[in-house]
Structure formats: C-alpha cells, structure tokens
Amino acid sequence: MDHLDHLDHFEQELxxxxxxxxxxxxxxxxxxxxxxxxxxxxxxxxxxxxxxWMATGSALTIAALGAVLLTLPNSFAQNGPDxxxxxxxxxxxxxxxxxxxxxxxxxxxxxSTAVxxSTAVxxTTVPAKSPRGGTRTT
Amino acid sequence: xxxxxxxxxxxxVANRWPALLHLARLLTxxxxxxxxxxxxxxxxxxxxxxxxxxDQAPEAYVRKILARAAARSARRRWWGERPTDPLDRLPxxxxxxxxxxxxxxxxxxxxxLAQLPARQRAAVVLRYYQDLPEQQVAEVLGCxxxxxxxxxxxxxxxxxxxMAETAEPVSSxxx
Numbered sequence: 001m002d003h004l005d006h007l008d009h010f011e012q013e014l015x016x017x018x019x020x021x022x023x024x025x026x027x028x029x030x031x032x033x034x035x036x037x038x039x040x041x042x043x044x045x046x047x048x049x050x051x052x053w054m055a056t057g058s059a060l061t062i063a064a065l066g067a068v069l070l071t072l073p074n075s076f077a078q079n080g081p082d083x084x085x086x087x088x089x090x091x092x093x094x095x096x097x098x099x100x101x102x103x104x105x106x107x108x109x110x111x112s113t114a115v116x117x118s119t120a121v122x123x124t125t126v127p128a129k130s131p132r133g134g135t136r137t138t
Numbered sequence: 139x140x141x142x143x144x145x146x147x148x149x150x151v152a153n154r155w156p157a158l159l160h161l162a163r164l165l166t167x168x169x170x171x172x173x174x175x176x177x178x179x180x181x182x183x184x185x186x187x188x189x190x191x192x193d194q195a196p197e198a199y200v201r202k203i204l205a206r207a208a209a210r211s212a213r214r215r216w217w218g219e220r221p222t223d224p225l226d227r228l229p230x231x232x233x234x235x236x237x238x239x240x241x242x243x244x245x246x247x248x249x250x251l252a253q254l255p256a257r258q259r260a261a262v263v264l265r266y267y268q269d270l271p272e273q274q275v276a277e278v279l280g281c282x283x284x285x286x287x288x289x290x291x292x293x294x295x296x297x298x299x300x301m302a303e304t305a306e307p308v309s310s311x312x313x
Binding site: 015018 | 179181267
C-alpha cells in the first residue's frame with residue numbers, strides 16, 4: 001500500500017470505493033454448483049479442442065514427412081553420380097609386385113606372381129637347345 | 139493425481155471466487171454477465187496451467203488473464219460495448235443515511251468505469267483496486283511502463299471529470 005500513500009483525496013476515495021464495492025451484498029452469489037458445472041464444461045470443451053488440434057497437427061506432420069520421404073529419393077536419383085564421370089584415383093586393382101628381396105615378407109597375393117616370375121626366370125635358365133644339337137647356358 | 143489437482147483447484151476457486159468476480163466486474167465496468175464469462179474463461183485457462191502455477195501465484199495468473207482479456211475487448215468488440223451518454227445514465231449520488239448507499243455507490247462507480255475505454259479501465263482497476271505499482275500494471279497489461287502510466291492518468295482524469303459533473307461529494311482536492 002506504500003505506493004498509494006501519495007494519492008490525492010480523489011484517488012484515495014476511488015481506491016476505497018473500489019474496495020468497498022467488493023463486499024458481499026444482498027443477492028450476491030458465491031461460487032455455486034452451476035458455476036462449477038459450467039467451469040468444468042468449459043474445461044472439457046477446451047480439452048476436446050486441444051485434442052482436435054493435436055490430431056490435426058499430427059496428421060499434417062505425418063503427411064509432410066511422407067511427402068518429404070517420397071520426394072527425397074527422386075531428388076537423390078536426379079542428383080546422383082554420372083556414370084561417365086572419371087573414376088576415382090584410387091584403384092581396387094592389386095598394387096604392383098614388389099621385388100622379392102630375401103629379407104622382406106612377401107604378401108600372400110603377390111606370392112603367386114613372384115613364383116610365376118621366378119618360373120619365368122627359371123625358364124630362362126633352362127639350357128636352350130643349340131641349333132647344332134648341344135646345350136648352351138645363358 | 140487428477141483428483142488431487144481437481145480438489146486443489148476447486149478449493150482455490152471457491153476461496154477466491156468473490157474477489158476474482160469483483161475484479162472481473164470492475165474490469166467490465168459492472169457488466170455482471172460479462173464478468174462471469176470473463177472469469178470462467180480465465181479459470182479454464184488456469185485449470186490447464188494449474189500444475190505450473192499452483193505452487194507459485196495462481197491468483198496473479200488469473201488476474202493477468204482477466205486484465206488482458208478485458209483490455210483486449212476494446213479491439214475485439216466481442217462484448218458489444220457501446221459508449222453511452224456520459225452523464226445521463228449515472229444514478230443519483232446516494233443519500234448519506236440511505237441504507238442502500240453502499241449499493242448505490244457501487245452502481246455509480248461501475249457506471250463511471252463503464253465510461254472508460256477498456257484499457258484505461260483495466261489500468262485504473264489494477265492500480266487503485268489491486269494496489270499494483272506502475273511497473274506491475276505494465277507487466278500485467280503487457281505494455282511499457284510509460285503506456286501504463288498514461289492509461290492510468292487518463293482514466294483517472296476522466297473519472298475525476300465524471301465525478302465532478304455529477305456533483306459527487308467526493309471531490310478532487312489536489313489537482
């Protein structure tokens with residue numbers, strides 16, 4: 001009430017009239033059953049409205065999600081990689097065969113190559129037949 | 139849990155109904171039916187906010203809803219309010235010895251409040267009936283403090299003129 005202390009006479013009277021007019025009088029009705037029934041009817045009506053709004057919102061959300069899911073694959077297909085594009089720099093083909101040094105382990109997938117290579121080398125060491133019937137080593 | 143909420147809510151409403159209805163009645167310029175409608179709407183909103191505000195300030199919540207709805211009514215025109223002839227319909231000032239003086243005074247006050255625009259009326263009621271400082275009046279009405287101050291001052295100024303024109307015993311002493 002401190003902030004009302006500086007009021008003039010009229011304002012103080014106005015505040016008093018407002019307060020006094022709130023005192024119960026003949027014919028005054030308190031909170032009755034009809035008020036309570038009406039209040040809860042209002043609560044139920046608002047609950048129904050909220051449920052309807054939520055259902056509508058959910059349906060719209062689902063519809064929007066469905067539309068997005070339908071359109072996304074199409075847009076991906078249109079924007080996908082071109083088959084004529086150059087292939088990536090990395091290749092899936094086996095790396096070139098390393099030299100078969102004695103101290104270096106030989107990967108399994110290159111062992112056959114090495115064997116083949118050594119076979120080829122061996123084949124070069126096979127004595128070739130001389131045109132004159134003799135053998136000659138290289 | 140719902141039963142507990144309902145019980146606490148019912149207790150609050152039953153206890154505060156007279157004060158809240160009186161506030162609504164002042165905010166509507168004495169329109170009893172509209173005051174009941176306004177209070178019902180505010181209490182329905184309170185029901186849904188009850189878990190949040192029950193332990194804090196449910197009455198302040200209802201007051202804010204009431205005041206804002208009453209202040210909005212000027213724009214929405216849903217009360218069908220029409221300006222009346224300023225002074226012709228004001229009842230006569232009460233006789234001091236009249237046993238119905240209190241009722242007459244209330245009727246006269248409500249009739250004068252009904253002459254105010256809705257926002258001015260809401261500001262005046264919050265300031266002088268609810269004893270709210272200007273900052274809180276502004277907060278409840280959702281407007282700047284300067285606007286709330288201006289609304290209150292204009293509302294009181296108009297009430298002062300209305301009082302003076304009806305030769306009301308309550309007169310302005312400090313202008």
